[in-house]
Amino acid sequence: MANTQTAEVNAGGTTTRAHLPSNKDMWVFVLGDLVIFSSYFIIFEIYRHQQRQTFLSAQQHLSLSIGVVNTLVLLASSWFVAQSVQLTRAGEYERAMRLTVGGGLCGVVFILLKAYEWSTKIGHGLTFGSNDFFMFYYMLTGVHLFHVALGLVFLGVVFFELRNPKLRRVSMVETGATYWHMVDLLWVVIFALMYVMR
Amino acid sequence: MDLRPQWISLWLLPFFGAILLVVFVAFPGFLPPMSPQMTADQVAQFYAQNTTMIRFSMIVFNLCAIMMIPFFMVIVVQIKRMSLPSHVLAYSYLAAAATGATLFAIADIFWLIAAYRPGRDPQLILLLNDMAWLIFIAPVGAFVVQNLCLALAVYLDTRPQPIFPRWVAYFSVLTAVAMTPAACAVIFKSGPLAWDGAISFWLRIGAFAINIAVMFFVVRGAISRQAAEQAVETESPATVTDAEVTR
Amino acid sequence: MSAVSAAPVVTENARPAWTRRPKIDQWICWWTIPIFYNLFGLIFVVLTRVMPPPRPDITPEQIVAFFETHSLTIRIGFALLMFFIGFASVANGLIALQIKRMSVSPVFAYAYIGALVVGGLPGCLLPAFAFVAGAFRPDRDPQIMVMLYDWCLLSFVGSLGCFCTQNMVLALAIFLDKNDILPKWLAYMSIWMIVTELLASPVFIFKSGPLAWNGSISFYVGTAVFVVWEFAIIRLLYVAIKNQSPTEQIQD
Numbered sequence: 001m002a003n004t005q006t007a008e009v010n011a012g013g014t015t016t017r018a019h020l021p022s023n024k025d026m027w028v029f030v031l032g033d034l035v036i037f038s039s040y041f042i043i044f045e046i047y048r049h050q051q052r053q054t055f056l057s058a059q060q061h062l063s064l065s066i067g068v069v070n071t072l073v074l075l076a077s078s079w080f081v082a083q084s085v086q087l088t089r090a091g092e093y094e095r096a097m098r099l100t101v102g103g104g105l106c107g108v109v110f111i112l113l114k115a116y117e118w119s120t121k122i123g124h125g126l127t128f129g130s131n132d133f134f135m136f137y138y139m140l141t142g143v144h145l146f147h148v149a150l151g152l153v154f155l156g157v158v159f160f161e162l163r164n165p166k167l168r169r170v171s172m173v174e175t176g177a178t179y180w181h182m183v184d185l186l187w188v189v190i191f192a193l194m195y196v197m198r
Numbered sequence: 199m200d201l202r203p204q205w206i207s208l209w210l211l212p213f214f215g216a217i218l219l220v221v222f223v224a225f226p227g228f229l230p231p232m233s234p235q236m237t238a239d240q241v242a243q244f245y246a247q248n249t250t251m252i253r254f255s256m257i258v259f260n261l262c263a264i265m266m267i268p269f270f271m272v273i274v275v276q277i278k279r280m281s282l283p284s285h286v287l288a289y290s291y292l293a294a295a296a297t298g299a300t301l302f303a304i305a306d307i308f309w310l311i312a313a314y315r316p317g318r319d320p321q322l323i324l325l326l327n328d329m330a331w332l333i334f335i336a337p338v339g340a341f342v343v344q345n346l347c348l349a350l351a352v353y354l355d356t357r358p359q360p361i362f363p364r365w366v367a368y369f370s371v372l373t374a375v376a377m378t379p380a381a382c383a384v385i386f387k388s389g390p391l392a393w394d395g396a397i398s399f400w401l402r403i404g405a406f407a408i409n410i411a412v413m414f415f416v417v418r419g420a421i422s423r424q425a426a427e428q429a430v431e432t433e434s435p436a437t438v439t440d441a442e443v444t445r
Numbered sequence: 446m447s448a449v450s451a452a453p454v455v456t457e458n459a460r461p462a463w464t465r466r467p468k469i470d471q472w473i474c475w476w477t478i479p480i481f482y483n484l485f486g487l488i489f490v491v492l493t494r495v496m497p498p499p500r501p502d503i504t505p506e507q508i509v510a511f512f513e514t515h516s517l518t519i520r521i522g523f524a525l526l527m528f529f530i531g532f533a534s535v536a537n538g539l540i541a542l543q544i545k546r547m548s549v550s551p552v553f554a555y556a557y558i559g560a561l562v563v564g565g566l567p568g569c570l571l572p573a574f575a576f577v578a579g580a581f582r583p584d585r586d587p588q589i590m591v592m593l594y595d596w597c598l599l600s601f602v603g604s605l606g607c608f609c610t611q612n613m614v615l616a617l618a619i620f621l622d623k624n625d626i627l628p629k630w631l632a633y634m635s636i637w638m639i640v641t642e643l644l645a646s647p648v649f650i651f652k653s654g655p656l657a658w659n660g661s662i663s664f665y666v667g668t669a670v671f672v673v674w675e676f677a678i679i680r681l682l683y684v685a686i687k688n689q690s691p692t693e694q695i696q697d
Contacts, residue, residue, distance in 0.1 A: 029633030036637065036666065043661050047654075129650055139647070139656065143640060150636065234581075283468045284695060285545075289558060290474065290538030294531055296562040301570070321586045325593075328578050336524070336577075337570055339531025347535065350473060354464050381527035384577045385520040 026175045030182045033147075037186055040143075041193060044136050051132055056198060058133035061126055066117050067195040070110055071188060077106030078184040081155070081177045088162065088173045096173065097162045103180065104155045107148055114145055140190050144183070151176075151183045199428065204275065204421050207268035211414050214265040217258065219407075225255035227309075231394035232331070234387040241327050242320035245313050252313040260306040263299070266410070270295040273348065273413070276362070276420050280355040287351040291344055298340030305334035335393040335402065336383045345370040345409070361420050369412065376405035467691035474539040475686060477532045478679055484529050492522025493576060496668070498598050498659045501652040505587040508594045512576075512583040519580035523573045530570060537561045540678070543685050544615070545695050547622035553614040560611040568608070572601035602658040602667075604645040612638040627681055634674050641667035 048055045084099035118138070121127075128138045158176040161167040222228055226248040236244070245252065270291075277288040308330035312323050349370035352362045380402035382391040390396040463469065489496040494515050503511075512519070537558050544554035575596035583590065612635040619632035645663050647656035655662040 023629070025629035025633060028630035029636070032634070032637060036640075036670065039666050040662060043655050128647070132654060135647075135651075135654065135656060139644070139662070143644065146640060146643065278697075283470050283691065284542055285697075286471050286474050286538050286542045288538075289541045289554075290535040293534035293537045293558050293562050297531075297534060297565055300562070300566055304566070304571075319586075321589055324582075325578060325585065325589055328581060329574060332574055332577060332581075336527045337530065339526075339528045340534070341531075342528065343531030343534055346531075347538075350470065353460070354470055356465075378528055381524045384524045384527060384581070385517075387581070 023171055023175060026178050030178060033182060034186075037143075037189075040140060041189065044140070044193065047132055047136065054131055055133045058126075058131055059194070059198070061121070061124065062137070062195050063117065063120075064195055066113060067191050070113050070117075071191050073106050073110050073113070074184045074187050077103040077110070078181055080106065081180045084158075085170075085173050085177045088168070088170050093162050093165075093168060097159055100155055100159045100162065100173075100176075104152055104159070107152050107155070107180075111145065111148060114141060137194055140194065144186055144190055147183050147186065151180050154179050201421060201425055201428070203268075204272050204424075207272045208414070208417055208421060210265050211269040211410065214262040215410065217262045221255040221258045221262070224251060225259070226251050231399045232327070233394050234328075234331070234392050238320035238324040242316070242318075242323045245323055245327075246316040249313050249316055252309060256306050256309045256313070260303055260310075263302050263306070267295065267299055269410075269414075269417070270344070272417055272421070276417065276424075277348065277351045279424070280351055280361045281357040282351060282354055287347045291347040291351075294340045294344040294347065298337075298344065301333055301337050301340065305330050308333065331393045332384055335380050335398050338377045338380050338402065341406065342374040342377055345374040349374070359423070361423075362416055363419075366413075366416055369409075373405050373409040377402045468686055468689060471539060471542070471686045471689075474535050475679075475682055477535045478539070478682070481529060481532045481536065482675060482679075484525065488522045488526050488529075492518045492525070493573075494519070495572070495576070495597065495601060498602060498664060499594075500659050501595075501598070501657050505591050509583060509587055509590050511594070512579040512590060516580040516583055519576050523577050526569070526573050530565060533561070533565055533569075539682065540615070542695070543626055543682065544618045546624060546626045546685075546689070546693070547618050548624045549618055549621045551696060553618040556614040557611055557618075560607045560614065563607040564605060564611065567600050568605050569601070572597040575600070598658045599649060602645060602664055603648045604642050608642050609639050612636070612642070626685055631677060631681055634670075634677060637670050638674055641670045 080099045080103035084096040084103065087093075087096035087099065118141075121134075126134050128135060154176045158173050161169065161172050227244070232241075232244065274288050274292050274295075277291060278285050308326050312318075312326035312330065348362075349367040352360065352364065352367040352370070355361060379391060380398040383393040383395075383398040386392040386395070388395075391398050393399060466472070494511075499511055541554040541558045544557060545551045547553075575593045579585075579590055579593040579597075585593075616632040616635040616639075619627050619629060619635075644656070645667055648658040648660070648663050651657040651660070654660055658664060
């Protein structure tokens, strides 16, 4: 780990050697997380298949517009984070930091929108125990929200390391970006499954 | 290093141990031990007739029993002084001691809850009584593992002058073996392995009591030797500088 | 000037060769872990029928019948647990020691021990006692039998904050560690353990479905993640101990 760090810093942030972005540890996390989430999605589909009508009518209560906005917000944040990786590789640390913050702020907006969405649903009496659809809704979006919050922590670490010239590493920014893209991907699937697909 | 915390923790044991012995005898359900075969009504009647003494003895039991924790922590500190490859056994001992003490405290609370409202449904009092007894007698694993960790540590200690004499290892294993069968108290309602039986009650509690009594003297010896070693160390640097000065 | 000692000096050849193997105390502790978990499987799966759990949504009569049918194996299984649960302390001590080898303050090592001392009781032993009480006297009032049934399975499967704390301090210690004692991917797996712990919270709400105590998500996926994590940590501890220099100084 230490050797790759010095190699990257000495080379001015760019490496000509082809390498898998971030390190293998984050990929273990991402792939495992995707497997675990896939099991949740499969279970959701099984229950949906068994209760087509309930799920279909419950789904009407979801606000498609908030869902779309949230999706766009996360996609934008992924774009910011991807840009910050490029900039870090090019050695432009100041701009990379700003874009990381931008990505993080989008994450905060996502959380606030989600909180608003939940509160309106609860206000309408649609709670965790209302029916199976809403049970899955709160569960999947809740676990996803935990991942977003964790992502904000990771982005925060990326930001603090970029600020300190002695700590700057491309691999760290890549690691944070990999995780953040996974969070985005998971949301797209959740959005498709819960909001869109009928 | 100031050894007074160790001395204090050591002497807490006989002080509170004596109180524990008194309330052990005072608790109406220990001598002789209540039988698991008592019916709900018999159990309810027992609590109704002995309410005050049950409450008094169990409150004191609970207050005093955890006072043994500092003593066990002295043993943790002494294990750390041994010449062992690492401190892992000290940490395992600590974790086991904390677990065992918590179980003891929980058992006491169940006795106290059972005694709180004598008019409670006898079925509920029976359940609370069962819980108290089972938790008091059966989960021997914590104290057993404590002793096994200590035994291994003593056995592996490569100090020229070991912290604890070698026989403590065998004694600890013996204690562990004597207490282990009491785990079967969850199986039987009668016989020597039931919670009131010769093995699960008398042997188990007797082994525990003898163990801490013996360990009191063992630990006392260890702290004394530690104090003596420290006294010699503080003398030695002084003689070295004197020698340098005279040279 | 040697210290004057009153106790007898023990000569080296008084003790057998195995006691002089490097890191022998850690190796002995390590071996208790796979043995313990195999016994855990025997106890909870085969004997006491807690894993996989029986359903929450059965009638009181069925619950009483469950206790009557399995009374003996429940009692035998948990008698074994009463003894073997002690060895969980050994595993915790070992992991705590490895955390102390990391380049950070030992706070997380002690927090790890603390969190799991808490966990052993509501997470393992108290559920056992609830089932034992049911198996010990299946002739109790059926309402009480239902309560004991609920008590065991809710406490055992349901979420417990101590396990979140345990996994969090382990993950943090690994992330901050510059000595690479344990690989970073174990830290990420510990985050999964936190997620599955959170997903065990709904068991206190639902009596059927994927988020009940026998649910596909709360129990089965959660247990699968736990098994993977446990295999990983057993293997990683082995590697960590093997690679540890016998003369390494660990912070006190």
